[in-house]
Amino acid sequence: MSDGKMILAAGALLALGLLASLLAGRVRVPGLVLFLGLGMLLGSDGIGELSFTDFELARTIGIIALVLILFEGGLAAGWHEVRPVLRPAMSLALVGTAVTAAITGFAAHWLLDLDVLEGLLLGAILSSTDGAAIFALLRGSTLRRRLARTLEGEAGFNDPVAVLLVLGFIEAIKHPPHGPLEFLADFAVELGIGALVGLGVGWLAVHAFQRAQLATGGLFPVASLATAAIAFGGADVLHGSGFLATYLVGLSLGGAAIPAKRTIVSFHDGLAWVAQLSMFFTLGLLVFPSQLADVWVEGTAVALVLVFVARPLAAFLATVRMGFTTGERIALGWAGLRGAIPVVLATFPVIEGVPQSAEFFNIVFFAVLVSTLLQGASFEPIASRLRVTTTEPALPRVVQESGTIRRLGAEVIEFPVGPDDALVGVKVRDLGLPREALINVIVRGEEAIPPRGAHTVEIGDSLHVLVRSSVSREMRDLLERWRTGPIGPPPRPPRQIRAHATPFTVGPWNPAYGDPSDPKVVAGREVIDRLRLRRDRPGSLVLLDDGVLAVCGETVALGRRDLLGAYARRRLSRAVDESDRGWWAEVIAAVAR
Numbered sequence: 001m002s003d004g005k006m007i008l009a010a011g012a013l014l015a016l017g018l019l020a021s022l023l024a025g026r027v028r029v030p031g032l033v034l035f036l037g038l039g040m041l042l043g044s045d046g047i048g049e050l051s052f053t054d055f056e057l058a059r060t061i062g063i064i065a066l067v068l069i070l071f072e073g074g075l076a077a078g079w080h081e082v083r084p085v086l087r088p089a090m091s092l093a094l095v096g097t098a099v100t101a102a103i104t105g106f107a108a109h110w111l112l113d114l115d116v117l118e119g120l121l122l123g124a125i126l127s128s129t130d131g132a133a134i135f136a137l138l139r140g141s142t143l144r145r146r147l148a149r150t151l152e153g154e155a156g157f158n159d160p161v162a163v164l165l166v167l168g169f170i171e172a173i174k175h176p177p178h179g180p181l182e183f184l185a186d187f188a189v190e191l192g193i194g195a196l197v198g199l200g201v202g203w204l205a206v207h208a209f210q211r212a213q214l215a216t217g218g219l220f221p222v223a224s225l226a227t228a229a230i231a232f233g234g235a236d237v238l239h240g241s242g243f244l245a246t247y248l249v250g251l252s253l254g255g256a257a258i259p260a261k262r263t264i265v266s267f268h269d270g271l272a273w274v275a276q277l278s279m280f281f282t283l284g285l286l287v288f289p290s291q292l293a294d295v296w297v298e299g300t301a302v303a304l305v306l307v308f309v310a311r312p313l314a315a316f317l318a319t320v321r322m323g324f325t326t327g328e329r330i331a332l333g334w335a336g337l338r339g340a341i342p343v344v345l346a347t348f349p350v351i352e353g354v355p356q357s358a359e360f361f362n363i364v365f366f367a368v369l370v371s372t373l374l375q376g377a378s379f380e381p382i383a384s385r386l387r388v389t390t391t392e393p394a395l396p397r398v399v400q401e402s403g404t405i406r407r408l409g410a411e412v413i414e415f416p417v418g419p420d421d422a423l424v425g426v427k428v429r430d431l432g433l434p435r436e437a438l439i440n441v442i443v444r445g446e447e448a449i450p451p452r453g454a455h456t457v458e459i460g461d462s463l464h465v466l467v468r469s470s471v472s473r474e475m476r477d478l479l480e481r482w483r484t485g486p487i488g489p490p491p492r493p494p495r496q497i498r499a500h501a502t503p504f505t506v507g508p509w510n511p512a513y514g515d516p517s518d519p520k521v522v523a524g525r526e527v528i529d530r531l532r533l534r535r536d537r538p539g540s541l542v543l544l545d546d547g548v549l550a551v552c553g554e555t556v557a558l559g560r561r562d563l564l565g566a567y568a569r570r571r572l573s574r575a576v577d578e579s580d581r582g583w584w585a586e587v588i589a590a591v592a593r
Contacts, residue, residue: 013038013277013281014274014277016038017035017038017277017281020034020035020037020038035276035277035280035281035284036280036281036283036284036287036340036369037284038280038281038284039280039281039282039283039284039285039286039287040284040285040287040289041284042281042284042285052282052285052286053286055286055347055350055351056347056351057282058282058283058285058286058344058347059344059347059348059351061278061279061282062279062282062283062340062343062344062347063344064275065275065276065278065279065340066131066159066243066275066279066341066344067228067229067232067242067243067246068228068268068271068272068275069131069132069135069272069275069276070131070156070159070243070246070247070250071224071228071246071247071249071250071268071272072135072250072268072269072271072272073131073135073152073155073156073247073250073272074156074246074247074248074249074250074251074252074253074254075224075250075251075253075254075264075265075268076135076254076265076269077149077152077153077156077250077251077254078251078253078254078255078256079251079252079254079255080255080476080480081149081152081254081255082149082152082153082156082251084146084149085146085149085150085153086153087322088150088153088154088318088319088322088324089149089150089152089153089154089156089157090153090157091318091319091322092150092154092158092314092315092318092319092332093153093154093157093158093161094157094158094161094318095314095317095318096154096158096311096314096315096317096318097127097128097158097161097162097165097314098127098161098165099310099313099314099317099318100123100126100127100306100310100311100314100336101120101123101124101126101127101162101165102120102123103123103305103309103310103313103314104122104123104126104127104302104305104306104310105119105120105121105122105123105124106119106120106123107119107123107302107305107309107310108122108123108302108305111298111301111302111305112298112301112302112363114356117169117172117173118173118354118355118356120169121166121169121170121173121349121354121360122302122360122363122364123310124162124165124166124168124169124345125162125166125342125345125346125348125349125360125364126302126306126338126342126364126367126368127158127161127162127165128158128159128161128162128163128338128341128342128345129151129154129155129158129335129336129337129338129341130155130337130338130339130340130341130342131155131156131159131341132272132276132279132339132340132341133337133338133339133340133372133376134151134152134154134155134335134337135152135155135272137335137337137376137379138151138152141379141380141383141389142380142389142390143331143383143388143389143390144328144388144389144390145390145418147324147328147331147332147335147388150332151332151335156247156250156251157244157247159243159247159341160190160191160194160241160243160244160247161191162341162342162345163241163243163345164186164187164190164191164241165187166345166348166349167348168183168186168187170348170349170352170354171183173354173355174352174354189239189240190239190240190241191240191241191244192240193235193238193239193240193241194235194240194241194242194243194244194245194248195241195244195245195248196240197231197234197235197238197240197245198231198235198244198245198246198247198248198249198252199248199252201227201230201231201234201245201249202231202248202249202251202252202253203252205227205249205252205253206252206253206256206258208223209223209253209256209258209259210256210257210258210259212259214259217259217260217263218263220258220259220260220263220264221260221263221264221267221268224253224264224267224268225268225271227249227253228246228249228250231245231246231248231249232245232246257476261411262411276340279340279344280339280340283340283343283344283365286347286361287362287365291362292362292365292366294362295359295362295363295366296366298363298366299362299363299364299365299366299367299369299370300366300367300370302363302367303366303367303368303370303371303374304370306338306367306371307336307370307371307374307375311333311334311336312330312333312334313333314333315329315332315333315336316329316333319332325388327386327387327388328386328388330386331382331383331386331388334375334378334379334382334383335375335379335383336371336375337371337372337375337376337379338367338368338371338372339368339372340368342364342367342368343361343364343365343368345364346360346361346364346365347361390418390419390420410466410467410468411466411467412440412464412465412466412467413464413465413467413475413479414462414463414464414465415462415463415464415465415479415482416461416462417457417458417459417460417461417462417463418459419459421482421483422481422482422483422484422485422486422487423457423482423487424457424458424459425456425457425458426456426457426487427453427454427455427456427457428442428451428452428453428454428455428456428457429453429454429530429531429532429533430487431457431478431482431487432478432481432487433465433478433533434471434474434475434478435517435518435533435534435535435538436467436468436471437465437466437467437468437471437475438465438466438535439451439463439464439465439466440464440465440466441464442455442457442461442462442463442464443461443462443464444458444460444461444462445460453532503559503560503563504557504558504559504560504563504564504567505523505557505558505559506555506556506557506567507555507556508554508555508556509552509553509554509555509556510556513552513556515538516538516539516540516552516553516554516556517533517534517538517539517540517552518530518540519540519542519552522542522544522550522552522556522558523544523550523556523558525544525545525546525548525550525558526544526545527542527543527544527545527550528543528544528545529542529543530542530543531543531549531590532586532587532590534553534583536579536583537553537579538553539551539552539553539583540552540553541586541587541590541591544558548560549561549564549591551564551567551568551587561591561592564587564591565588565591565592568584568587568588568591569584569588571584572584572585572588
């Protein structure tokens with residue numbers, strides 16, 4: 001085939017993949033099913049008659065694709081999203097995966113008349129949820145945020161567990177003296193090495209990105225791709241889990257304030273999509289539809305055990321005392337989508353020459369097809385019936401970034417307000433924004449509202465916040481408080497009565513009072529509320545504990561509202577600078593309320 005024909009074929013496959021993705025959304029069928037079907041259609045049993053039986057190449061493609069998918073999943077989530085659900089996610093990945101493998105394996109031993117180790121190998125192959133399928137499902141779901149993040153974390157952590165289980169059972173079948181203690185020791189060592197490499201490379205990568213001065217923003221995705229490759233390759237060379245290392249590096253970069261973050265996330269989002277398409281298409285070519293007729297009974301039986309018994313029971317056991325309701329645990333059990341990962345794992349015993357492995361491959365493919373169609377198409381309606389959905393997307397939209405703004409040392413964050421968020425009903429001026437951040441627009445329905453301090457945040461609003469990079473870490477903590485609280489002005493203490501209170505004074509700012517933008521004490525009086533914040537330079541209008549107001553800046557003026565208002569009007573009349581006029585006009589308006 002000529003170069004032109006190869007490039008044309010690649011472009012046509014990508015276009016067909018896009019059409020399949022659009023069609024999947026319309027008919028409510030998981031896109032991976034159509035991608036697999038596309039490979040089967042073009043295979044030697046289909047209309048394309050493309051002969052492909054290279055299991056080793058298919059495994060290599062699957063591993064590379066899985067690395068890209070796991071890295072993108074970690075990058076899109078970040079530690080700040082996964083950390084609150086780390087305990088249940090890890091429990092599902094370890095306990096849930098092992099229990100699923102055991103139940104499915106013993107069922108296969110009994111239903112298919114397999115040797116116990118062969119049945120457990122089949123169970124291990126089917127034990128892992130599929131990261132690509134889960135991520136795709138959640139992006140179109142309104143599942144509660146905690147459930148969504150738990151499933152996302154599980155999908156990232158359980159692939160390494162399943163890979164190690166499969167390799168362990170292959171080793172036990174080929175070398176019978178390989179006992180359970182040796183199996184567990186190898187398992188722990190590989191996960192431990194993978195975790196250490198992932199966390200170490202992630203820490204180094206975050207610091208390198210934050211200090212990097214690359215010629216163009218387009219080089220940052222190249223650096224992130226190199227980071228993922230180094231993490232996987234380094235862990236694998238040290239005989240650790242490269243998949244775990246890759247996911248941990250993605251989480252580290254996703255949770256850090258790094259340059260060109262939106263560019264990196266968008267690049268890997270598209271790359272992961274291409275990886276999914278390539279992996280599903282390649283695996284589809286390996287399947288011969290004419291052979292599925294011989295295993296449809298076995299495949300259906302195994303799939304039903306997996307969907308209705310193994311996964312639900314494993315999810316219930318793994319989430320004991322984790323704070324989930326019964327409905328949420330049922331949803332977690334039903335969300336165990338299988339996809340291309342079990343099919344990739346099914347190539348391992350074929351390559352290693354395990355007896356009956358070719359039959360395993362067809363059984364796994366059929367079981368994955370049945371479970372994906374059944375669970376993927378019905379998950380959202382079932383979650384809605386269980387009342388574990390909300391009106392908000394399960395996965396929030398990520399930071400919106402403009403190249404020009406980023407080059408100037410800032411970024412724009414879009415914050416969608418959900419019904420359970422702590423900032424609902426709070427005024428804009430009480431949101432606790434640092435001086436180097438401001439809300440530049442509130443999108444409410446189809447209307448864009450220029451915000452004022454007195455505007456109240458409502459459910460369904462979308463806040464667009466302009467943030468300087470220097471306060472991005474502080475801003476991340478604030479976003480978490482907007483979700484969970486506390487937020488808003490503290491309750492005002494009783495007014496302090498002072499015997500010799502001065503009605504009005506003006507003087508230079510005393511550094512002992514602290515930052516003029518956020519003072520805690522002024523002239524011996526405690527600050528109980530910040531009414532206005534000056535943006536162009538350090539300054540604020542605050543309320544003191546005795547009811548007196550104070551304007552803070554290079555000078556401090558404090559006194560009763562009427563006297564402070566008169567002072568502000570005099571300053572406004574003498575102001576030459578536009579920013580000064582704006583500030584004193586804002587003070588006059590606030591004092592007059």
